[in-house]
Amino acid sequence: xxxxxxxxxxxxxxxxxxxxxxxxxxxxxxxxxxxxxxxxxxxxxxxxxxxxxxxxxxxxxxxxxxxxxxxxxxxxxxxxxxxxxxxxxxxxxxxxxxxxxxxxxxxxxxxxx
Amino acid sequence: xxxxxxxxxxxxxxxxxxxxxxxxxxxxxxxxxxxxxxxxxxxxxxxxxxxxxxxxxxxxxxxxxxxxxxxxxxxxxxxxxxxxxxxxxxxxxxxxxxxxxxxxxxxxxxx
Numbered sequence: 001x002x003x004x005x006x007x008x009x010x011x012x013x014x015x016x017x018x019x020x021x022x023x024x025x026x027x028x029x030x031x032x033x034x035x036x037x038x039x040x041x042x043x044x045x046x047x048x049x050x051x052x053x054x055x056x057x058x059x060x061x062x063x064x065x066x067x068x069x070x071x072x073x074x075x076x077x078x079x080x081x082x083x084x085x086x087x088x089x090x091x092x093x094x095x096x097x098x099x100x101x102x103x104x105x106x107x108x109x110x111x112x113x
Numbered sequence: 114x115x116x117x118x119x120x121x122x123x124x125x126x127x128x129x130x131x132x133x134x135x136x137x138x139x140x141x142x143x144x145x146x147x148x149x150x151x152x153x154x155x156x157x158x159x160x161x162x163x164x165x166x167x168x169x170x171x172x173x174x175x176x177x178x179x180x181x182x183x184x185x186x187x188x189x190x191x192x193x194x195x196x197x198x199x200x201x202x203x204x205x206x207x208x209x210x211x212x213x214x215x216x217x218x219x220x221x222x223x224x
Contacts, residue, residue, distance in 0.1 A: 040216065042117070042213075042214040042215055042216045042217065043200075043214040045212075088154070090156055090157070100145055100212070101159050101162070102159075104156035104158070105156060106155070107155070107156050109154075
């Protein structure tokens with residue numbers, strides 16, 4: 001089984017709808033991240049969480065919110081989806097000790113019409 | 114200046130060729146450096162960390178030049194399976210473990 005899972009894997013929705021993307025991990029890592037990737041661009045950090053009570057905005061947090069329900073779960077919400085939020089979304093985890101290597105989930109492809 | 118810049122590519126090379134990718138970063142306080150590999154529509158996966166002394170993993174060699182703020186990746190004896198996008202990644206935080214990703218360089222190895 002994959003260490004980092006994301007649901008759904010693909011989603012098509014309409015402008016104005018509220019969408020939640022979920023991420024779960026079995027790696028036992030404390031730190032979790034949400035990124036988006038657009039064609040031809042690098043990954044951009046949306047939010048990150050160093051533990052259940054520590055959530056921080058990344059470089060492009062506007063229009064997004066997150067919830068860290070447990071050490072293993074980190075959800076990303078689009079309160080009112082808009083077409084320019086169409087992108088590939090990745091969740092990642094890292095351990096607070098040792099290296100800062102990040103491990104990514106398989107991604108969610110979101111299309112906002 | 115962008116924080117992490119890479120050769121845009123694409124690089125189209127024959128099997129068996131040696132290919133090198135370059136990357137520059139703007140924050141001199143950067144502490145950690147990585148190369149990730151991303152296959153089409155898949156998640157990025159760590160290829161290797163980059164150490165000051167340089168490091169090698171099989172056909173892959175990574176180099177770091179802190180004075181020039183420059184990172185390189187050398188792939189020898191290219192295989193078809195090496196076709197992917199290679200992402201240069203830098204920890205630009207001060208222990209915050211935030212990573213900054215380059216846009217990636219696409220490699221196609223041709224039979």
